[in-house]
Amino acid sequence: MPLYRSVTIAPGTQLLIWKIAETLEELAEGVHLNNGCVAKMDKMKSEQHRKALLSVRRLMQEVGYSDFDLYYGPDGKPHLKDGTNISITHSYAFSAVIIGIRNTGIDIELQREKVITIADKFIEPEFAYLDPLHLEEYMRKLIVIWCVKEAVYKMISRKQLSFKQHIAVHPFEMKDITGKAGVTFGEIDYVYSFYFEEIEGFTLAYCLDNNGNG
Ligand SMILES: CC(C)(COP(=O)(O)OP(=O)(O)OC[C@H]1O[C@@H](n2cnc3c(N)ncnc32)[C@H](O)[C@@H]1OP(=O)(O)O)[C@@H](O)C(=O)NCCC(=O)NCCS
Numbered sequence: 001m002p003l004y005r006s007v008t009i010a011p012g013t014q015l016l017i018w019k020i021a022e023t024l025e026e027l028a029e030g031v032h033l034n035n036g037c038v039a040k041m042d043k044m045k046s047e048q049h050r051k052a053l054l055s056v057r058r059l060m061q062e063v064g065y066s067d068f069d070l071y072y073g074p075d076g077k078p079h080l081k082d083g084t085n086i087s088i089t090h091s092y093a094f095s096a097v098i099i100g101i102r103n104t105g106i107d108i109e110l111q112r113e114k115v116i117t118i119a120d121k122f123i124e125p126e127f128a129y130l131d132p133l134h135l136e137e138y139m140r141k142l143i144v145i146w147c148v149k150e151a152v153y154k155m156i157s158r159k160q161l162s163f164k165q166h167i168a169v170h171p172f173e174m175k176d177i178t179g180k181a182g183v184t185f186g187e188i189d190y191v192y193s194f195y196f197e198e199i200e201g202f203t204l205a206y207c208l209d210n211n212g213n214g
């Protein structure tokens with residue numbers, strides 16, 4: 001299945017998701033890569049990573065962009081040459097991008113119980129409202145928080161930004177599909193809205209800048 005979803009999430013801002021079911025050759029059909037990207041793909045040991053790269057370019061093509069429109073800052077953040085914002089994520093069978101007029105961050109993660117054992121690496125204030133006794137919901141919320149913090153990180157892209165110290169995901173319910181995350185870092189002191197959903201054993205979250213930051 002190629003394009004899984006293409007939806008307008010805000011004026012001038014598109015969320016696109018690809019579910020990778022193609023062979024490498026099928027994914028590469030009609031995709032033109034710049035030399036740097038070809039070299040990057042050649043260095044990838046895993047076919048899954050090569051497929052992820054190609055599927056992201058297929059998503060970009062859906063809205064009229066190609067690999068030649070894409071470049072990366074020294075921090076690794078992707079940009080489009082015409083000034084439009086882009087954020088990229090991929091995990092196993094899924095890849096997703098948000099392309100639009102607002103600065104944005106997106107993340108998708110496979111739902112794994114392992115998140116429980118690493119929770120103390122990225123959670124701190126949230127422990128006040130998380131309930132480990134309700135194990136399934138605990139795990140699902142941990143993954144949402146992880147995705148939200150990765151998405152916020154990608155939007156702001158500051159090297160010293162700590163998931164534990166600088167980003168606080170406010171209490172939320174799984175049925176809410178949206179929530180708030182506070183970021184206090186340097187000149188940034190702001191609460192961002194985030195959105196999340198669960199798709200076929202994966203969790204996807206994204207945030208949009210509504211303060212002109214970043
Ligand atoms: C760079 C980072 C954001 C990538 O996220 P990830 O979940 O590992 O991987 P994803 O597939 O979701 O995202 C990868 C994409 O992020 C984008 N990216 C990389 N660095 C970025 C940055 N500084 N800002 C914005 N986007 C970035 C790239 O487009 C990359 O895809 P591409 O190389 O194919 O174009 C992540 O590894 C990271 O450094 N996180 C912050 C560090 C941290 O504190 N982690 C604590 C975890 S407990």
